[in-house]
Amino acid sequence: MKLPLYEVFVRSKRGLDHKHVGSLHAKDGAQALKFARDCYTRRGEGLSIWVVRSSDIVASQEEDAASFFDPSDDKPYRHATFYRIPPEVKNL
């Protein structure tokens, strides 16, 4: 049986973002959602699930890494490390 691959994202808490937790095979999105529920949230991990066809994800390529990411290595002023985070801000 050849079933398409889906990537699963689970949001574990309100206010947090969806995190990639793994992948699974399913016939379509509706079935992928059910399987995701059974495979990835059986211990109460989730509040919300996204599933995305793996083939729909456009990913950066390893061979592009040098031109893609290296130029940002020497630009520390782009990091927001010079601010103090107010205590009221959670989950940053």
Added chain:
Amino acid sequence: MIPARVEERTSPGRDGVPPSRGAGRLPSQAALAEFVLALGDDSLVLGQRLSEWCGRAPFLEEDIAIANVALDYLGRAEKFYRYVSELGGGRRSVDEIAFLRDSRAYRNLLIFELPVGDFARTMARQLMVDAFHLPYFRRLSRSTNARIAAIAAKAVKESRYHLKRSRDWVLRLGDGTEESHAKIQSAFDALWGYCPEMFAMAGDEMALLDSGVAVDRSAMKTDWESEMKDVLSEATLTTPGNEWAISGGRDGVHTEHHGYLLAEMQFMQRAYPGLDW
């Protein structure tokens, strides 16, 4: 088992006529224990059957999903048996109730004990029992017995998901390939006659109706039939006719498959009495 009942069942009445198990004959505490035991047996036996798919399901994701459903049923059984154990003053542990009775003492409906068969057979049964369990536990969650109501309320949530799953699979298989259509159709044909038993009231259950502890299953049949008809026609399947029906589970009269199921399920407790996790 409650001794009074066993005696009643095995010895004929004084004038040679077996005494009936009609309403009001059992003291209500005994009727309650019998009723809860039957619900536990339904859950345990189906949970055991479904767990046979563990490691053998058509593919990994379904393997985990179906094992989850099996665990829901085992969890339900544990809750019902714990209550039975307490009703009996703790003389029998949950494990003793689950693993140390013989076939005649099990009160599960026959449909739950039938072999899993192929995947279509398994899912056809799931649709039939899920479409029964959801409205049944919904009603039972309003039982005047708070303990039963609480177990039922939890079961409602589980069954709602189970029904989504089994409905989905029946639609996919019925409306799938020629082979899957033939397999799921023959599954429904083979199982259909076991369904009327789901709507036949047992004696102890009748005795618990007036007090609002039990609910009237027989009143649920029409809705169930029309729901099945809807799903089956959407799945391009033919709803079987009511040519035959079989029952006996609530009286402890089981199919030939029941003993084999118990032999496998009870092996550990029989071989190593008192074995614990």
